[in-house]
Amino acid sequence: MNSKNAMKKSPKVVIIGAGIAGVGAAGKLVKQGFTDIQIIEASSQPGGRIRGSPFGKSVVDEGAQYIHGASMKNPIFQLAKEHGLLQQEHNSSDPEWSVFTNTQKQLDPDFTEQMKNLASSILRRAHLLAQEKGYTQAKSLADVYLEEVKKLLLQWSGENVDLRRQKLGVLSMSMKWQCIHLATNGLGEVSVHEYEEYKSIEGDDRNFQGLFPSLLQKLLEIIPREKLLLEKPVKQILWNGSFESEDGSLYPVRVVCEDGDHILADHVIVTVSLGCLKANCQSLFRPSLPEQKLHAIQNMGFGTMNKIYLEYEDPFWDENVDIIGLVWEDETPLSGQKPNLIEWWRRVPVIYVFRPTERYGHVLVGTISGKEAEFIESLSPEEVASNFTKLLRQFTGRPSLPAPKNVFVTKWFSNSYTRGSYSHISINSTGDMIDTLAEPLPQTAEGTSSPMLQVLFAGEATHRSYHSTTHGALLSGQREADRLIDHYSTK
Numbered sequence: 001m002n003s004k005n006a007m008k009k010s011p012k013v014v015i016i017g018a019g020i021a022g023v024g025a026a027g028k029l030v031k032q033g034f035t036d037i038q039i040i041e042a043s044s045q046p047g048g049r050i051r052g053s054p055f056g057k058s059v060v061d062e063g064a065q066y067i068h069g070a071s072m073k074n075p076i077f078q079l080a081k082e083h084g085l086l087q088q089e090h091n092s093s094d095p096e097w098s099v100f101t102n103t104q105k106q107l108d109p110d111f112t113e114q115m116k117n118l119a120s121s122i123l124r125r126a127h128l129l130a131q132e133k134g135y136t137q138a139k140s141l142a143d144v145y146l147e148e149v150k151k152l153l154l155q156w157s158g159e160n161v162d163l164r165r166q167k168l169g170v171l172s173m174s175m176k177w178q179c180i181h182l183a184t185n186g187l188g189e190v191s192v193h194e195y196e197e198y199k200s201i202e203g204d205d206r207n208f209q210g211l212f213p214s215l216l217q218k219l220l221e222i223i224p225r226e227k228l229l230l231e232k233p234v235k236q237i238l239w240n241g242s243f244e245s246e247d248g249s250l251y252p253v254r255v256v257c258e259d260g261d262h263i264l265a266d267h268v269i270v271t272v273s274l275g276c277l278k279a280n281c282q283s284l285f286r287p288s289l290p291e292q293k294l295h296a297i298q299n300m301g302f303g304t305m306n307k308i309y310l311e312y313e314d315p316f317w318d319e320n321v322d323i324i325g326l327v328w329e330d331e332t333p334l335s336g337q338k339p340n341l342i343e344w345w346r347r348v349p350v351i352y353v354f355r356p357t358e359r360y361g362h363v364l365v366g367t368i369s370g371k372e373a374e375f376i377e378s379l380s381p382e383e384v385a386s387n388f389t390k391l392l393r394q395f396t397g398r399p400s401l402p403a404p405k406n407v408f409v410t411k412w413f414s415n416s417y418t419r420g421s422y423s424h425i426s427i428n429s430t431g432d433m434i435d436t437l438a439e440p441l442p443q444t445a446e447g448t449s450s451p452m453l454q455v456l457f458a459g460e461a462t463h464r465s466y467h468s469t470t471h472g473a474l475l476s477g478q479r480e481a482d483r484l485i486d487h488y489s490t491k
């Protein structure tokens with residue numbers, strides 16, 4: 001503890017969850033001289049939604065993969081640079097697309113680029129468009145997007161039918177792709193304010209080999225190994241109490257683990273995902289959470305995005321191609337609003353070519369969101385592979401296109417320590433709810449006699465501007481560590 005922040009006794013801080021928010025919080029506290037900290041993690045390894053899994057010739061990212069906004073303004077980029085992890089980039093900042101239709105046409109790249117830009121500009125301006133239209137009630141991204149599409153349809157009414165179909169097909173592909181970025185079932189579930197609240201950081205989305213697991217290991221290096229307890233799911237957090245330890249000290253919080261162990265604390269930083277909070281908040285906290293916080297948890301958006309990794313003996317794709325786009329000419333953004341589990345593969349709008357080949361072999365990765373993403377977790381890898389092969393044969397018009405030799409599907413929805421992938425601002429929520437979730441307990445109004453900052457909240461879903469990202473998660477953990485540091489430095 002530095003002299004400014006010297007304390008008689010180091011407060012006991014328990015951090016629930018060893019994802020990047022929990023590890024970020026612990027690192028900051030350790031650096032500041034807090035000695036009595038404990039991270040409690042349910043899984044057998046730290047990282048949470050940062051996880052590498054062996055696949056094919058190497059290890060692939062099940063969760064986070066890209067630095068969103070690769071510049072020194074991004075704390076993940078900064079740390080990765082500091083730790084020398086930015087050497088091996090393996091995606092291009094200007095990816096080469098190859099877009100096929102279900103009627104085996106290959107679309108002109110300039111045309112698809114124009115349509116993709118049109119879609120994204122509508123969504124980025126959605127809150128302004130809603131304002132212009134004088135909407136008073138919360139409107140979804142779909143409401144605005146579909147209205148704009150209807151206007152475009154009128155403008156395009158004199159055009160050739162095939163061209164119109166292709167335009168609408170690309171807009172539909174772009175809509176599904178946005179759903180993947182937002183981990184949602186459909187744009188109808190996402191508030192028009194999503195892109196007003198979420199702030200992009202300057203710089204491209206960049207993918208460096210094995211960056212996230214390596215960065216996590218670096219961040220863990222400064223935390224003494226005995227401070228991290230693995231395979232220890234927390235069952236309940238008893239707060240606003242007065243619990244006596246063996247040496248007679250009193251603590252306001254008791255953390256009860258599934259294995260029956262009890263850990264006393266002055267402060268607990270909860271970093272479990274919003275999916276876990278949604279599923280368990282009623283039983284996890286005693287006394288129960290304030291009404292406002294429960295309301296925020298129940299209404300904020302949290303959905304599933306999964307990845308489908310496919311390894312091939314030989315590539316069937318052009319070696320310059322980075323992304324294969326799949327456009328259904330029989331779809332428009334106005335159709336296909338409901339989940340279609342039977343034809344789940346229609347929800348895969350793009351397939352990425354995984355690079356570099358020397359490291360991974362010939363690997364493609366498809367992405368999928370929503371109910372279909374949840375559904376495929378119940379399918380066997382063989383079933384997924386067989387449907388994927390049919391899909392690719394249909395689009396490329398090559399009936400002999402080979403089947404993958406290896407398939408791996410991530411399962412973020414059925415993972416009971418995640419229960420989905422990441423958060424968004426749902427139609428029933430606002431940016432203010434993110435701040436409500438992030439508020440520590442007890443709230444000041446609840447009486448000054450009980451100790452402050454007993455339960456603090458971090459994790460990607462608690463960061464208003466950078467929710468859904470690793471940098472948001474890291475900053476949220478550091479924010480709660482700072483809250484404790486400030487608390488003790490001003491005491």
Ligand SMILES: Cc1cc2nc3c(=O)[nH]c(=O)nc-3n(C[C@H](O)[C@H](O)[C@H](O)COP(=O)(O)OP(=O)(O)OC[C@H]3O[C@@H](n4cnc5c(N)ncnc54)[C@H](O)[C@@H]3O)c2cc1C
Pocket residue numbers: 016017018019020021022040041042043046047048049050062063064065066067068232233234235271272273276305306307410412416417418420421422458459460461468469470471473
């Ligand atoms: C498929 C996918 C792709 C993504 N892609 C990107 C990307 O490209 N770029 C990017 O920046 N972000 C990406 N993200 C988001 C990013 O991974 C997350 O925002 C970030 O890792 C979340 O960190 P966290 O610490 O908030 O939560 P988590 O990583 O979920 O950590 C919470 C921890 O709490 C533990 N836990 C849960 N319940 C309990 C319990 N009862 N007791 C004890 N421990 C418990 C969990 O096991 C977990 O380790 C992606 C996420 C997914 C799922």
